[in-house]
Amino acid sequence: MSRFLTxxxxxxxxxxxxxxxxxxxxxxxxxxxxxxxxxxxxxxxDKSVFKERNPIMWRYRELLPVNDMKYCISLGExxxxxxxxxxLGGKLGISNLFIKDESLNPTGSFKARGISAAISAALERGxxxxxxxxxxxxxxxxxxYAADAGVSAHVFMPKDTxxxxxxxxxxxxxxxxxxxxxxxxxxxxxxxxxxxxxWYEISTLKEPYRLEGKKTMGFExxxxxxxxxxxxxxxxxGGGTGLIGMWKAFDEMEKLGxxxxxxxxxxxxxxxxxAPIVKAFNNNMKTAEPWQNASxxxxxxxxxxxxxxxxxxxxxxxxxxxAVAVSDEELIDYSKVMAAHTGIFPAPEGGATxxxxxxxxxxxWIKDDEKIVLFNTGSGFKYMEALNRNTKTVNAAxx
Amino acid sequence: MSRFLTxxxxxxxxxxxxxxxxxxxxxxxxxxxxxxxxxxxxxxxDKSVFKERNPIMWRYRELLPVNDMKYCISLGExxxxxxxxxxLGGKLGISNLFIKDESLNPTGSFKARGISAAISAALERGxxxxxxxxxxxxxxxxxxYAADAGVSAHVFMPKDTxxxxxxxxxxxxxxxxxxxxxxxxxxxxxxxxxxxxxWYEISTLKEPYRLEGKKTMGFExxxxxxxxxxxxxxxxxGGGTGLIGMWKAFDEMEKLGxxxxxxxxxxxxxxxxxAPIVKAFNNNMKTAEPWQNASxxxxxxxxxxxxxxxxxxxxxxxxxxxAVAVSDEELIDYSKVMAAHTGIFPAPEGGATxxxxxxxxxxxWIKDDEKIVLFNTGSGFKYMEALNRNTKTVNAAxx
Numbered sequence: 169m170s171r172f173l174t175x176x177x178x179x180x181x182x183x184x185x186x187x188x189x190x191x192x193x194x195x196x197x198x199x200x201x202x203x204x205x206x207x208x209x210x211x212x213x214d215k216s217v218f219k220e221r222n223p224i225m226w227r228y229r230e231l232l233p234v235n236d237m238k239y240c241i242s243l244g245e246x247x248x249x250x251x252x253x254x255x256l257g258g259k260l261g262i263s264n265l266f267i268k269d270e271s272l273n274p275t276g277s278f279k280a281r282g283i284s285a286a287i288s289a290a291l292e293r294g295x296x297x298x299x300x301x302x303x304x305x306x307x308x309x310x311x312x313y314a315a316d317a318g319v320s321a322h323v324f325m326p327k328d329t330x331x332x333x334x335x336x337x338x339x340x341x342x343x344x345x346x347x348x349x350x351x352x353x354x355x356x357x358x359x360x361x362x363x364x365x366x367w368y369e370i371s372t373l374k375e376p377y378r379l380e381g382k383k384t385m386g387f388e389x390x391x392x393x394x395x396x397x398x399x400x401x402x403x404x405x406g407g408g409t410g411l412i413g414m415w416k417a418f419d420e421m422e423k424l425g426x427x428x429x430x431x432x433x434x435x436x437x438x439x440x441x442x443a444p445i446v447k448a449f450n451n452n453m454k455t456a457e458p459w460q461n462a463s464x465x466x467x468x469x470x471x472x473x474x475x476x477x478x479x480x481x482x483x484x485x486x487x488x489x490x491a492v493a494v495s496d497e498e499l500i501d502y503s504k505v506m507a508a509h510t511g512i513f514p515a516p517e518g519g520a521t522x523x524x525x526x527x528x529x530x531x532x533w534i535k536d537d538e539k540i541v542l543f544n545t546g547s548g549f550k551y552m553e554a555l556n557r558n559t560k561t562v563n564a565a566x567x
Numbered sequence: 568m569s570r571f572l573t574x575x576x577x578x579x580x581x582x583x584x585x586x587x588x589x590x591x592x593x594x595x596x597x598x599x600x601x602x603x604x605x606x607x608x609x610x611x612x613d614k615s616v617f618k619e620r621n622p623i624m625w626r627y628r629e630l631l632p633v634n635d636m637k638y639c640i641s642l643g644e645x646x647x648x649x650x651x652x653x654x655l656g657g658k659l660g661i662s663n664l665f666i667k668d669e670s671l672n673p674t675g676s677f678k679a680r681g682i683s684a685a686i687s688a689a690l691e692r693g694x695x696x697x698x699x700x701x702x703x704x705x706x707x708x709x710x711x712y713a714a715d716a717g718v719s720a721h722v723f724m725p726k727d728t729x730x731x732x733x734x735x736x737x738x739x740x741x742x743x744x745x746x747x748x749x750x751x752x753x754x755x756x757x758x759x760x761x762x763x764x765x766w767y768e769i770s771t772l773k774e775p776y777r778l779e780g781k782k783t784m785g786f787e788x789x790x791x792x793x794x795x796x797x798x799x800x801x802x803x804x805g806g807g808t809g810l811i812g813m814w815k816a817f818d819e820m821e822k823l824g825x826x827x828x829x830x831x832x833x834x835x836x837x838x839x840x841x842a843p844i845v846k847a848f849n850n851n852m853k854t855a856e857p858w859q860n861a862s863x864x865x866x867x868x869x870x871x872x873x874x875x876x877x878x879x880x881x882x883x884x885x886x887x888x889x890a891v892a893v894s895d896e897e898l899i900d901y902s903k904v905m906a907a908h909t910g911i912f913p914a915p916e917g918g919a920t921x922x923x924x925x926x927x928x929x930x931x932w933i934k935d936d937e938k939i940v941l942f943n944t945g946s947g948f949k950y951m952e953a954l955n956r957n958t959k960t961v962n963a964a965x966x
Contacts (some may be wrong), residue, residue, distance in 0.1 A: 192939055223622035223646065243910050244648030244671055247622065251643065255717045272671055274910065276948060312910030318654045332948050335955055339906035339947065507738035511642050511673065511711030548738065549675060549731050549948035556734055 172209050173233050176200040176376050179479060187233070190293045192374050199476055200274055200376040201416065202233050206423045209263045215426045219390055223247035225281055225384035231420060232384075233287035233377050239292040241317045243274035245284045246384050250541070252462030256509035261531070264539040265397065268385065270546060275312045275336065277305035277515065277546030278385070278410060284520055285381030286370045287313045290467055298322065299367035301354030303331035303406065303467040307544055310370065312340035322367055324354035325366040329467060332550040350462060373406045373476045386417025389541065390427050398432050398539035402524055404517035405436035405445055405491075406471035408480040410543070415483040432541070434489035437517075438482060439496060442472060442482040444511040445480055454478055463497045465554040466516045468545065490533065494523040500557060502526065503548065516554050571608050572632050575599040575775050578878060586632070589692045591773050595701055598772040598875055600815065601632050601779050605822045614825045618792055622646035624783035630819060631684055631783075632776050638691040640716045642673035644683045645783050649791040649940070655908035661928070663938040665797065667784065668911055669945060672703040674711045676914065676945030677705035677784070677809060684780030685769045686712045690874065697721065698766035700753030702805065702866040703732035704945055709769065710741035721766055728866060749861060751872055766953035771806045772875045781809045785816025788940065789826050797831050797938035801923055803916035804835035804844055804890075805870035807879040809942070814882040831940070833888035834915075835879060836923040838863040838895060841871060844879055848890035854875055863893045864953040865915045867944065889932065893922040899956060901925065902947065915953050917943030 169540055176185040178194035179201050185191055187202065194200055209230050221227035223520050225246025226237075234240050249269045257265035270278035283306065287298065299322040300310050307323035316320035323337055327346040337344045347354050361367050390397060397418065403411050411434060421427045436445050441464040449455035458473035474480065484491060494502075503519025506512055521542040528534045548555050575584040578594035578600050584590055586601065591601055608629050614768035619624035624645025625636075633639050648668045656664035669677035682705065684696065698721040722736055726745040736743045754770055758828050759770050764882035764895050771777050789796060796817065802810045810833060820826045835844050840863040847855035857872035873879065883890060893901075895915075902918025905911055920941040927933045947954050 194840075202667070220618060224648075244650065244668060248671075249623075249643030253715070269643060269673075272673065274648075274668075275912070276673065276675075276946065312906075312912070314910075315907050316654055316910035318908070331951060331955070335951060336906070336912045336947070339903055339912055339954070340908035340910060383905055504738055507711075507735070508714050508740035509717070511713075511715035513674070513707075513711070513735045513738055530955060547675065547946075547948065548735070549946065551733060552730060552951075555738070556730070 169272050171235055172204045172230050173202055174205050177203050177473050188293065190290060190295055190368060191376060192369060199379070199479070202376050202380050202473055204231060204420070206420060210424050211241065215395065225284065226383065228384055231387070233289040233380050234292055236292060240288045241291070241313050242284055243280065243312060243316060245273050247278040247388060248272045250389065251510070253510045256506065259538055260529070261510055262540060263537050266541045267510060267512060268389065268417065268541055268543050271512065271544055275305070275309045276550050277309065278382070279305040279309040281381035281411060282372065282378030283309040283313050283370070283381065286375055286377040287317060289377040290368055290370065290375070291317060291319070295368035296320070297367050299358050299362055299365070299369050300324070301351050301358055303351045303470055304329045305468060305550065306372065307342070308333050308336045311337040311340035315340040324357055324395065326350055326354065330551055330553050332552065335373060344521070351471060355540045366551055371475040372409045379409055379413045380418065383413035384419035385410055386414035386529055387421065389414070390421055395427055398541050400435060400534055400538055400540045401432040401543070402435040402437060402521040403539065403543045404469060404520050404545055405438055405480060406469050407474045408436070408445070408476050410545070411436065411483055412476050412479045429488050434483050434487040435524060435528070436484060436491040436518045438491070438493050439466055439469050439520065440447065440493045441496065442470050443493040444472060444474070445477065446491040446493045448477065448481055449484055454481060464518065465557070466499065468517045469520070490528070492512065492524040492527055494527070498523040500555065503555060506544070507548070511546035512544055514544040515546035515548055516551055517546060518542070570658070571603045571629050572601055573604050574602050576602050585740050587692065589689060589694055589767060590775060591768060594742070598778070598878070599711070599775040600773050603630060603819070605819060609770040609823050614794065619736055622684070624780065627783055627786045628914055632688040632779050633691055635691060639687045640690070640712050641683055642679065642711060642715060643681040644672050646787060647671045649788070650909070652909045655905065657929070658908055659735070660935055661939065665938065665940045666909060666911060667788065667940055670911065670914065670943055671761070675709045675949055676708065677781070678704040678708040680780035680783055681771065681777030681808060682708040682712045682780065685774055685776040686716060688766055688776040689769065689774070690716060690718070694767035695719070695862050696766050698748050698757050698761055698764070699723070699767050699770055700757055702750045702869055703728045704949065705771065706868060707735045710736040710739035713741065714739040718924065723756055724751055725753065729952050730950065750870060771808045778808055778812045778815065782812035782816035784809055785813035786820065788813070789820055794826055796826060796829055797940050799834060799933055799937055799939045800837060801832040801834040801920040801939065803868060803919050803944055804837055804872045804879060804941045805868050807844070807875050809836070809944070810835060810882055811875050811878045829861070830886050833882050833886040834923060834927070835883060835890040836919045837890070837892050838865055838868050839892045840918065843868050843871060843873070844876065845890040845892045847876065847880055848883055853880060855880070864956070865898065865919065866912065867916045868919070882955065886944050891923040891926055893919050893926070897922040899954065902954060905943070911943055912949055913943040914945035914946035915950055916945060
């Protein structure tokens with residue numbers, strides 16, 4: 169383990185676990201959080217050191233769960249551009265609009281961060297065979313990192329997952345099974361088989377370290393904004409690991425003295441066809457009910473039930489944020505608007521954040537001069553089936 | 568113009584031109600090279616400064632053709648990972664194998680570099696409407712950078728260009744025409760129409776600055792190898808701008824005292840269905856004859872005639888390099904091998920470099936402990952039609 173990582177802690181009960189061995193969820197069935205000796209980090213690392221390190225997420229290695237860097241599997245993930253998009257902002261009348269462009273990660277999505285952290289940490293703790301259910305991007309990332317590590321990946325995806333994800337997994341040499349169901353069904357199959365097969369499951373939030381990789385998005389927001397966080401973060405929310413991770417990162421950075429107490433208002437974006445977090449937020453609930461008959465063209469947002477629901481909702485409430493549902497049509501249209509005025513060909517999840525921004529602007533929930541960050545979590549090239557649907561409406565949809 | 572850019576120079580005749588106005592080729596019809604006051608740069612910039620700058624190609628801005636950075640259109644291009652790929656190297660018995668992974672550029676290819684430099688320089692010199700023939704990736708890049716700049720892009724591509732390129736151009740809002748012919752036919756259409764339409768043509772090597780963007784790959788090789796160049800660079804060669812650009816960068820860096828006189832042996836890789844440079848090299852020619860009936864699944868290598876042919880060949884001869892043709896089948900097979908042991912899902916052009924490496928190893932043209940760099944110039948996600956052909960042979964093709 170990292171020389172600063174002290175233990176794991178149940179995110180619900182606070183019960184602690186040894187960080188030096190492999191874990192999935194806590195005994196109570198909740199996600200485990202990695203905890204560090206922040207006081208020692210504070211005394212030994214100044215935040216000015218990062219800009220001299222490689223532009224990847226491992227520049228924050230003291231706050232990541234690997235000790236011996238020979239176990240670190242890195243394909244160049246993280247430190248993605250935080251772009252001020254003035255041409256788009258000008259069209260919309262928003263003067264401080266930014267996009268964190270996660271499509272420039274290896275395997276074309278933000279999933280690379282979580283997998284890089286989780287597979288490296290698991291290798292250091294002895295795992296050699298990995299299994300995961302996925303809506304697409306996470307499977308591609310696991311298969312890629314396993315390929316470079318020279319270990320086995322078993323991925324389970326819904327059979328209607330876009331071609332790009334299947335093809336990359338095949339190229340990376342993963343064992344792939346396509347399931348007639350949703351990501352939650354894929355997860356249940358792994359549950360049944362993993363013990364007998366000797367697989368270590370790295371479903372998100374069902375092991376402690378994908379969260380640690382994703383939290384680096386929060387460190388980067390701080391570093392790239394010169395250690396003062398923006399006003400609003402608009403984030404497409406499937407499993408929500410990135411949002412939970414950033415919220416954890418903000419807390420760690422404040423304890424380290426890197427940032428003050430200011431937090432962005434966190435916004436979860438989902439689709440109308442699968443919006444469990446939005447429904448729970450609107451009803452002021454602490455957890456979300458599983459969504460029935462989830463249906464959306466956006467595979468990354470087709471997550472009917474997230475194990476970290478209570479953590480997502482906590483971050484929304486504590487930050488005075490909100491949750492917004494957009495339709496498939498809106499998010500495809502706004503993917504086009506984003507592309508046509510920024511040069512980013514976004515994943516539809518990225519387009520969804522712009523659609524949500526428009527709703528929030530209309531409601532005057534945001535002010536026009538606030539610093540707003542949209543997360544484009546992946547590349548449109550992996551979603552050609554979804555994005556090729558309505559291309560005739562490009563011009564009509566332009567802002 | 569950059570405060571250090573002094574003039575343009577015909578790459579064949581040495582005739583000079585004003586760098587402050589828009590140009591295409593020289594009066595003699597050859598590419599123009601940007602020339603800088605290297606002595607002044609040497610006196611005012613130490614190479615240790617770069618590591619403190621943003622991890623994009625504009626960190627070398629003193630050697631790029633923009634003065635007022637308000638004209639700089641950047642989507643986060645450059646400073647891509649140079650990965651030591653030990654799992655793949657171990658399979659092949661090559662101990663110092665590296666891949667420069669250009670797929671992590673905006674728009675998923677190395678073309679972003681050239682377009683970022685060319686469009687920024689042209690905007691500073693007054694151009695507002697752009698036209699280009701392309702086999703795919705360059706069109707996508709032009710369309711993206713024009714979208715962010717808020718200016719017009721007119722792209723002409725062969726009608727059988729893969730879907731990803733067409734779709735991104737449509738999303739970016741470019742004017743797109745699909746031509747029943749090759750990239751050279753597209754170029755002729757632009758020639759006929761550009762004056763009347765008021766387009767500035769930014770075909771590669773037919774304006775001076777795409778080369779300047781591409782040369783940053785050479786700067787990065789030097790910086791990432793701690794200012795000592797590798798032994799061999801294996802580069803997929805269509806128009807050859809990157810190879811010519813790196814060769815120019817090496818010369819500039821030596822004059823600046825950043826590197827010594829050591830040069831890598833430069834290797835051009837083409838496909839058997841379109842190998843004009845390989846044929847010319849094997850016949851010890853100074854220029855290449857146009858290739859008849861060019862045919863390959865790799866759109867970026869289907870360039871029957873390159874305006875910079877003599878510059879490519881010069882670099883190959885001067886570096887004691889070579890040129891290698893591989894078949895479409897070999898390059899798809901080795902794309903799989905690269906993916907399965909590195910986690911990079913390469914463009915087929917990237918796979919071609921590995922296929923070429925295998926031939927060079929067999930001939931003992933390379934030694935097993937030499938530092939060898941393969942260029943993966945783009946992302947496989949943009950070539951799904953080509954890469955989806957023979958997926959059944961994945962296992963058989965593994966090294």
